[in-house]
Amino acid sequence: MEQIWVYLAASPLFGLTATLVAYSLGHWLYVRCGSTPLLHPVLTAVALLILLLKLGDISYNSYFDGAQFVHFLLGPATVALAVPLYLQLERLRKLWLPILISLIFGVLLGALSALGIARWLGAGLETQLSLAPKSVTTPVAMGIAEAIGGLPSLTAVLVVTTGIIGAVLGNGLFRLLRIRDDSVKGVAMGVAAHGIGTARAFQLSQQMGAFSGLAMALSALASALILPGLIDLLYAFLVPASPG
Amino acid sequence: MPFLHGITLLLVFQLVGEVLVHLARLPLPGPVLGMALLFVALILRRGLPDALNGAASNLLGHLSLLFVPAGVGVMLHFDKLADDWLAIGLALLLGSLITLGLTALLMQWLLRWQR
Numbered sequence: 001m002e003q004i005w006v007y008l009a010a011s012p013l014f015g016l017t018a019t020l021v022a023y024s025l026g027h028w029l030y031v032r033c034g035s036t037p038l039l040h041p042v043l044t045a046v047a048l049l050i051l052l053l054k055l056g057d058i059s060y061n062s063y064f065d066g067a068q069f070v071h072f073l074l075g076p077a078t079v080a081l082a083v084p085l086y087l088q089l090e091r092l093r094k095l096w097l098p099i100l101i102s103l104i105f106g107v108l109l110g111a112l113s114a115l116g117i118a119r120w121l122g123a124g125l126e127t128q129l130s131l132a133p134k135s136v137t138t139p140v141a142m143g144i145a146e147a148i149g150g151l152p153s154l155t156a157v158l159v160v161t162t163g164i165i166g167a168v169l170g171n172g173l174f175r176l177l178r179i180r181d182d183s184v185k186g187v188a189m190g191v192a193a194h195g196i197g198t199a200r201a202f203q204l205s206q207q208m209g210a211f212s213g214l215a216m217a218l219s220a221l222a223s224a225l226i227l228p229g230l231i232d233l234l235y236a237f238l239v240p241a242s243p244g
Numbered sequence: 245m246p247f248l249h250g251i252t253l254l255l256v257f258q259l260v261g262e263v264l265v266h267l268a269r270l271p272l273p274g275p276v277l278g279m280a281l282l283f284v285a286l287i288l289r290r291g292l293p294d295a296l297n298g299a300a301s302n303l304l305g306h307l308s309l310l311f312v313p314a315g316v317g318v319m320l321h322f323d324k325l326a327d328d329w330l331a332i333g334l335a336l337l338l339g340s341l342i343t344l345g346l347t348a349l350l351m352q353w354l355l356r357w358q359r
Contacts, residue, residue: 067313078275121331143273153317
């Protein structure tokens with residue numbers, strides 16, 4: 001028994017299978033509990049897998065040997081975002097200017113508010129840099145984190161948490177601010193809470209979901225273009241001035 | 245075959261994106277350039293091939309699953325999170341609310357201004 005476990009734990013099959021089983025359990029629990037964003041399947045799956053790895057005394061690296069087959073698909077999934085973007089082409093043509101301005105504003109605000117708050121509360125530099133792309137869809141956020149000197153795997157968790165915050169609190173906030181237009185709500189949700197927010201937007205209305213998906217894809221592109229340069233510039237001035 | 249054609253197309257665009265980013269030393273993740281190129285290609289072609297639509301919606305339908313392996317990586321950073329939990333928590337919570345609220349208010353104002 002012990003030998004079988006040692007063999008399996010070291011084989012790529014283990015990491016791959018464990019990832020799919022943990023996600024399926026997480027998804028089952030999520031649907032069972034009325035699809036509340038609080039029980040997002042990613043959270044459950046990550047918690048289950050960490051528990052399993054700790055109990056089985058398996059390193060993250062040997063788990064990732066198998067899990068990388070799932071991780072790899074983030075690349076083609078990012079390319080695939082061109083499809084929903086293309087399907088929204090007509091709306092994009094009509095509303096391109098308000099969307100573009102709001103989008104750039106949202107991308108900058110999303111990164112700078114998180115950086116500013118974390119810096120003000122004394123978070124370490126690596127943590128600050130890992131927070132900067134928190135509103136961007138994971139595959140792109142991880143690429144940005146890597147480019148600016150954050151920790152991609154920490155960024156991945158912060159991104160997922162951000163999406164859940166947006167999905168849980170977004171609609172209440174819009175009601176409070178008396179925002180009724182679904183295209184407006186959708187763009188804000190996609191910019192601030194990427195894919196998880198978009199999934200929530202689709203539950204609320206088709207139009208809100210479509211605009212959210214559009215905003216997510218465009219803000220991924222805008223973030224990848226704007227953030228690395230901006231943050232390099234910002235920290236080139238900020239960091240030497242403040243020791244530690 | 246349609247799913248295979250679709251996924252092949254996505255991988256080809258990703259590969260072209262990665263190669264161009266590498267050659268031109270662009271500050272972009274390769275897949276993002278691949279997405280932009282595919283978007284432009286679809287506009288020029290004026291139509292979405294069924295195979296591509298199928299592969300893309302399959303992949304995006306399971307997008308959450310793809311975040312799991314990276315998410316498990318948080319176990320490598322428990323120390324960092326324990327040190328900075330308050331700063332991280334507030335940066336995520338307040339940062340997200342500020343971004344959601346102000347972006348929505350700005351776009352609402354812009355739409356009224358456009359009309």
